[in-house]
Every structure is written in structure tokens, then in C-alpha cells.
Amino acid sequence: MTIMTRRAFVGTTGLATLALSMPAVKRARAADFRYKYANNLPVTHPLNIRAKEAAAAISKDTNGRFEMQIFPNNQLGSDTDVLGQLRSGAVEFFTLSGLILSTLVPVASINGIGFAFPDYATVWKAMDGELGAYIRGQIDKAGLVVMEKIWDNGFRQITSSTKPIATPADLKGFKIRVPVSPLWTSMFEAFGASPTSINFAEVYTSLQTKVVEGQENPLAIIQTAKLYEVQKYCSMTNHMWDGFWFLANKDMWDAVPKDIQDVVAKHINAAAIEARKDTAALN
Template identity: 75%
Template sequence: MNIQRRTVLRTAAAASTLALPLRHAFAQKKPYSYKYANNLPVTHPMNIRAKEMADAIRAETQGQVDIQIFPNNQLGSDTDMLSQLRSGGVEFFTLSGLILATLVPAASISGVGFAFPDYASVWKAMDGELGAHIRQQIAKANILAMDRIWDNGFRQITSSSKPIAAPADLKGFKVRVPVSPLWTSMFKALEAAPTSINFAEVYSALQTKIVDGQENPLAIISTAKLYEVQKYCSMSNHMWDGFWFLANKRAWDRLPPELQVIVARHVNAAAIKERADVAELNTGLQKELATKGMQINQPDPAAFRDQLRKAGFYAEWKAKYGDEAWALLERSVGKLA
């Protein structure tokens, strides 16, 4: 009995010794389950690439970082989700700089009217000094912005009455705009009549001629079926819009440095892929909208830029954003004010 008892004790002790490093290894691999919220449909390139991103992060971290995606405003409006991000209710959130400007005023500088002539100038600015400056301002709100901004596309003007080919075509033109000082200021400077209307009411407002037109990226014009109540689509490219991939700072700091590196790498890689997807999507949408009866025209942005300059639009917003931010913008797009 004594021999058997000693054998059992030795075996138990050995098993306990072997289990210690295993328990220690699992203790080191604390799982992090984070929520990522956005306002786009699950079929949008952003969500398609985000799913790939989350899967890749889960695989490379061996399940330590599990990002659950909540698309299409499932967790509330942009304002609701921004509040949740700040409080830690969600850990990740993508938001337009034009809306983030309610918290970080500098974030809307990327939407200055007719500033960017093309995508090359957009990425030069947003992947360069201007983007770095905006991220620094976002950090002051205790939010982390990833290095690469995602694309929402250039915004275009649609109309039920005429193509918008020159600034004169906007004189007195009743155009729906989001509730934003930057939009209202720009269209007033172009002598249009901007009207703020909730997007849910845009289709009926166009149908009943409360407004003559509206402005949005092509994907929105298509998915909202605005071609049913608008005849013309002018490829004005009057504003560019992108989505910052934002993280709750406390949640981000909880991740060990090696996991932060993996997550950031996959998020930024997904952003680059999504940009290419959106560019391809927009090319196809022009053809699609044309087949659905919309007349597409390509106005010259130079005349619109001149009108904004003469109206003092650029000088006004340069004063609001400050000389430093404005100089960074002009390094990528040329002289505006």
C-alpha cells in the first residue's frame, strides 16, 4: 500500500509540474473580443474587406483577437456609435471625417469643396502630412485613428431639370445637403439654395420637387434608386469623403504591443484593398446609371473653384482650419485661397 501510495503521489506531482507551463501559456493568451460598428450595407466593399480583415486577424493571433462586425447602423446612428466608441461600448468604428468634425473640427478639411482634382492628390494628402495632422487632432479626443483612411468616394450632383455644367447652372438651384456648415457654405458660395433634409426623406423630396437635386457618391445614388426621380448626374467631384477607422484608446491600449502590430497591419491592408474596390465600383456605376436613363456629364471643376475663390469660401475656411492645416492641404492640391 505504501509503495502504491508513493507511486500515485509521484505521478500526481509530475502531472502537476507538467500542467504548470500549460496553464501559464494559456494565461498569456488572453482573448480579446472586440466589436466593430459601421453604417454601410453588408454588401459594400468596406464590409467585405472588413470580414476578410477580421478573419485574417483571428487566424494570425490564433483566436486571441476576435473582431465581431456590426454593419448597417445595427448599433445605432453615427452619433450613437461615436458615443459608444468614446465610452467603450464598441471598440472600433468607421466614420466620415465630415461627421467626425462635430467632435474634431480638423477632420472635415478633407471635404473642402473642389479641393482634390483626382484620387492621386487625395492619397498624397491623406496618406501623407495632412492625414497625419488629422490623426493627431483625433488623438486629442482620446481616440486612435489607423494610418490608412478608407474610401467613400467623390460626391456628384444630380438634378431633375438640367445638367450642372458650370457654376451658373447652380444659381438658385434647390439642392439637398446634409446638416453641415461646410456643405451649406460651399453651395451658398456657388449661389445655389442648399436645403438640409434628412436622407430618409430625400427620395420623396426629389419626387415632389421640394428640391431640384441632391449630391452623393455614385453608390448612394444607385442604391437609393435616385435615378428614378433624377434625370441628370453631373460628375462634379465637388467633395471627397473617406472613413477613418477609429479605435477606443483604452481598448487599444489593452492589446499587447505584438497584437496591436497585427491588427493595425491587417486594418490598413484592408483599407488599401477597399480603395481599389470603390474605384472599380464607381467606374461600373457610371455605366449602370446611364443604362437606367440618367444622362452623365463631366463639368470642368476649374470654373467652380474660381467661383468659390471669388466668393471668399476658401479664405473663410482657411481661417477656420488654421494656417498649418491649410498649408498641408495645399501641398497636395495646389493653391486654393
């Protein structure tokens, strides 16, 4: 697989959707397992591009027995809503930031400590190493299944409609949207900002209507979610690295035969590695 540019992502989205939707019609009756995969990212984001490739490979290698249906862009609800659906079995797969998952698994937020990672080499040494293994063990104890490789979300940057954020002092009184996580809130409160927890599905509207002045996200999300349309400044703060754990409902996962589990996990983990390259290129 090759690294995709912004132009390639946008240009191939329509073709990828058509290419994957047609075989799905043929496989629908034959599939023994039709599992829903939800995420909160635009269809043009690397995560969804690579997830579509993984879904096609899984279907092929299981001879159509396993079909992964992708629901991007909060189609099935907000992050907190879908986490509940995942736990109940209404949704089988979900990718979620560790900082939001920390409402269920507290240690999952550890990668979100401000300025903990100076670069990607340090990130992957930790998250593909002992730290990542420990977090996955805690997720397992919470009754969820988690894939081995965490998906890259990227280093987070601050955008604003009112002023550039050049120094910590610029955050004083700054009304900023943060995800629903105590760690995000406490970090920006420490800088004297005024953080508001808002689910990602409502971020664009909240910025557009001036409920908040700014937000913080990796460049890939700022680009694919078109947040630049409602923001004027982007400050390269690199204040936090964030990633998505690929989660599964345990009962639904255990219902899948081991040989098919192995195929699904193999392609999901491989897609995560490819998406890391894509996201790094966009960032």
C-alpha cells in the same frame, strides 16, 4: 487580392456573409475580445466587403482571440449617434467621414474643401503623407485612436430628381441634402443652393418623399445604396473628395495586448488599401 467589379460585389455578398457567419459561431466563446465595428454603408459596398476579409484574417492570425463584429448600414444608429457611442465605449470601432468628425476634430474637415483635389494621385500624396499624419495627430489629441490608412469614399457627384446640374447657376435654389457638417452646408450656400443636413440613414426616404430634390455622394454609394431608384439625373461634378477614418475607442483599444493590436491594425490598413482599388473601379 483582386479588384472586384459591381457584379462580383453583388454576387459574392451572400456567400461572404455565410462564410464569415459560420466561423463566428465557433469563435464566440473562445474570443478574448469581441469588438463591434459600425459603419453607415450598405453591405455590398467595398468597405464592408474588405472589412469582412480583414475580420476573418484578424481572427485567424490571433487564433480566435480577437473577433471584429461588423454592423453595416447604420444598424447601430446615425453617424452622430454612433460617434457618441464610440466615445463612450458602447461601440469599439467606427468609420466616419472627416467632415462629420470635424464636429469633434475641426481640422478633420480639411480634405472636404471644394475642388481641393484634382485627382487620386493628389489625394493619396496628401492623406498618406504629412497632411494625413497631422490630422491623425489631432484625432489622437481628441481621445480617439485612428488607423494609419484612410479609407476611400470617393469624389462626390450631384444627383437630382428634377434637373441636371450642368453649371453653378443650376444650383440656385436647389434643395439638396448634405451630411451633418458646416463645411458642406457653407459650400452649397455659396452656390445659392438650399442645403439641408440629413444623416445618411434617412437619405433614401428624404429623396423618395421629395423633402429634398437631390443629394451628393460618390458613385459607389449611389450604386450600392440604390439612390438611382429615387433620382433621375447624375452630374459628374467631382466637387469634393471624401474618405473614412477608421476610429477606435482609446480605452477599449488600450485594453488589447500589443501583439494583437499589431495584427488588427495591419489587416485593417491592408483592407483600406484594397478597398481604395475597389472604390476607384466602381467610380
